[in-house]
Amino acid sequence: MLCTVLIVRFFGSEIYAGLIVDLSYISILTILLEIVPTNYILFKVQDDPTRYQGLAFLAVISFLILMIATYVAYKFLGIFYTNNLWIILYVSSIAIKKYIDIKLQSSGHLSEYFLIEFRGAVLRLTLLYLLFLLSTPPPVAVWASLTISTILTQSIWFAKNGTERKAFKNSINRSSWKQLTGDMHSYLPYYLGITLKRGGNNLTPILANVFFKDKEVLGAFFLAYRGLQFTIGQLRTIEGLLNHRNTLNKIKSISTKNKTVVATVCQFTCIVISIGILMLSGIKIYSFYAVLILSFSVWISMFAMIERANAYSTYNIKSVNFSIAGYIIVYISMVSLSSSFGIKGQIAYSILLVVSDLAYLGTILIFKNNVKYDNK
Structure with a gap:
């Protein structure tokens, strides 16, 4: 940071x-x-x-x-x-x-x-x-x-x-x-998900590079987005822990109330960090409302992280693939429509990003019990 x-x-x-x-x-x-x-x-x-x-x-x-x-x-x-x-x-x-x-x-x-x-x-x-x-x-x-x-x-x-x-x-x-x-047959179902995930994870910089014509404004948005990335990055250290089965089971047993408290604290942290980065960097052209809107992605990411780790631990990767596909489709469609209607600005792009994240979480929740993959 x-x-x-x-x-x-x-x-x-x-x-x-x-x-x-x-x-x-x-x-x-x-x-x-x-x-x-x-x-x-x-x-x-x-x-x-x-x-x-x-x-x-x-x-x-x-x-x-x-x-x-x-x-x-x-x-x-x-x-x-x-x-x-x-x-x-x-x-x-x-x-x-x-x-x-x-x-x-x-x-x-x-x-x-x-x-x-x-x-x-x-x-x-x-x-x-x-x-x-x-x-x-x-x-x-x-x-x-x-x-x-x-x-x-x-x-x-x-x-x-x-x-x-x-x-x-x-x-x-x-x-x-x-x-x-020797396990090539087991790798194949993962490739679609890997491609989707890698593309989805890099959509924001690539699409934002097209969405924002002014590179200084683009830089300002990336700085606000950096605060979100930093916060989610700390959550992903937990996801690293979730790659250990015993730890995953302990995290899943935590009550929804306690998870909500953690998400709220992380959202507040995201706002403080984003504003701090922007101010320390000497950037003037930033939007507090964009920072606030982006911070809601922290909530979505925390709950999605748990669902994703659970799916991988049971080799049920198709639900993850569906969720990433839903995210990409919604994200690209919304950015394309916004550009067509001349909708611009950091606030608008922040809303597009949060709605796309919601599509990810919603899709993985819908399909997690309906799609199974038997790893043999």
Whole structure:
């Protein structure tokens, strides 16, 4: 969050808007990592710990695939707002990050996961400030700080975990490959959901980039949206806990009243954080009403998170697929209609976003008991 403030303070809201759009395209590109679906393997390694052997092999292969794919996108397709070589290295490092995330979440070691994230944030802040003092060009400063901090935190983790280094050294073997390919029939039902989810998660930056013609206004909206993302990001740390079956059962047993209290506190936190980011960034063209409307997505996300984790834990992924499809259809339709009728502004877009989130939650609730998937 502090990185967001520094980027806008040092380099302007337009550079920040470009960063958000590029990260969305990167997120779509890294769908290549889902050859072995994350939500499948997270629970499968808990049921069968021998599956860890194939994860290191997958990380190595994914690293190479992402490096090639990103280079092609960078060199020949020109899809990125900012073109510099740091992007290629950053995208490749996401393959290793996925390995670490799965390892720690599936084993219930979330405190170690949070420590890695904290180290990365501190390193990124430090590097960003140093590069600013050295008058580094804005795109290079932004991407170099992100890439170097990510790789350094990964290096620290591997330096402290000798068994993990050994796992990577022994990863290129036939048994690892056979472990991954042996469950191909179980992966197929996940692919539609992965594609829908990745597209849905990145709709806001991509559609907003089209909806807002003024890039400074776009940057202001992204800053307000950053407060929402930060709050939901904290909730998703809970979702990481929900990937552990015992924890999921405990969360499901909490009363609706207590869940409502938590959602209310999170909504208030979202409002405070969004306004704080906007004020600290020195942005003048923001709407308090847009911030207030966006904050209602916190409620929706919290209850949707629990329903989603429950569906994945029972391998009932079709209900999740339906919910994401409903979200995407409603979101794109509403943005298209708004543009056709000349409806503009941060408040209007915030309403579209919240209504789309409601469509997601409503759909997963409707279909969760009507659609079953038998994982064999």
